Amino acid sequence: MGEQASCRRTSINLQHLKGLIQEETFKPKQRWSWWRLCYQLRIGKPATQVLSRLRLAQWLQHVGARGLARWLFNGLALRFGVYVGPRTTIGEGLHFPHPISVVIGDRLVLGERCRLYQQVTLAGAPKGQAPFPRLGNDVVVYPGAKVVGKGRVGNNVIIGANALVNQPFGDDVVLAGVPARVINTMR
Incomplete structure (x- = not known):
């Protein structure tokens, strides 16, 4: 990753x-x-x-x-309507263009320069894993997207609107769909 x-x-x-x-x-x-x-x-x-x-x-x-x-x-x-777990580590440069109904679970690690739109859910760390890296650096999560379970993404990733990320993905990709899949690479 x-x-x-x-x-x-x-x-x-x-x-x-x-x-x-x-x-x-x-x-x-x-x-x-x-x-x-x-x-x-x-x-x-x-x-x-x-x-x-x-x-x-x-x-x-x-x-x-x-x-x-x-x-x-x-x-x-x-x-x-913004819930952030108290034991979550968030990198510098976080941005909420529309801070409505955003959930960032507990014991997560978010990278630097992440952009989270409205109604985004980043589920808390899976049991037995703490802290759990959920988003890498320079990640954009569009409205309604969910990152749950073992879902995590690397650096320079775009997660499309209403996507469901439930498995690990690497760097420099664009994800969309339910469940999420790579629809484009950024290289």
């Missing part, structure tokens, strides 16, 4: 949190500030609100403030 997303837990310190939020939610020339983060959390676009809350919740989980983290994770689920 090429270079799969790393399975090791990455520590999120305050500088890493600031860098993630700066990259994913602030405009390129905006400088970091706690006021700007508060604005994004409360008044920003839905996609930036979701990403800011998600990253803040992950950081709080890491530093041991599990109650506040749980409150933010539950707020994501209630307000936007």
Whole structure:
């Protein structure tokens, strides 16, 4: 599967949190500030609100403030319909163009620069396997797609709308159908 997303837990310190939020939610020339983060959390676009809350919740989980983290994770689920397992590792550059009804199960590893559209389901890690790499780097998952069971994809993959990925696939492919199959390669 090429270079799969790393399975090791990455520590999120305050500088890493600031860098993630700066990259994913602030405009390129905006400088970091706690006021700007508060604005994004409360008044920003839905996609930036979701990403800011998600990253803040992950950081709080890491530093041991599990109650506040749980409150933010539950707020994501209630307000936007976005469920993210608290023990999931997500690489830099995550993007939700339409953050509605997205489920990212627990104990998963998602690579860098993933783009998840609405109604996407990434099922939690299979029993006995933790953490479980589900998506590689530079993966686009279009609306309604599901990645379940032993399903995982490598780097530079496109998963078409309403596809059901239930087996492993490699790098540089376009997947579609139920169950998913390779319909094109990107080489």
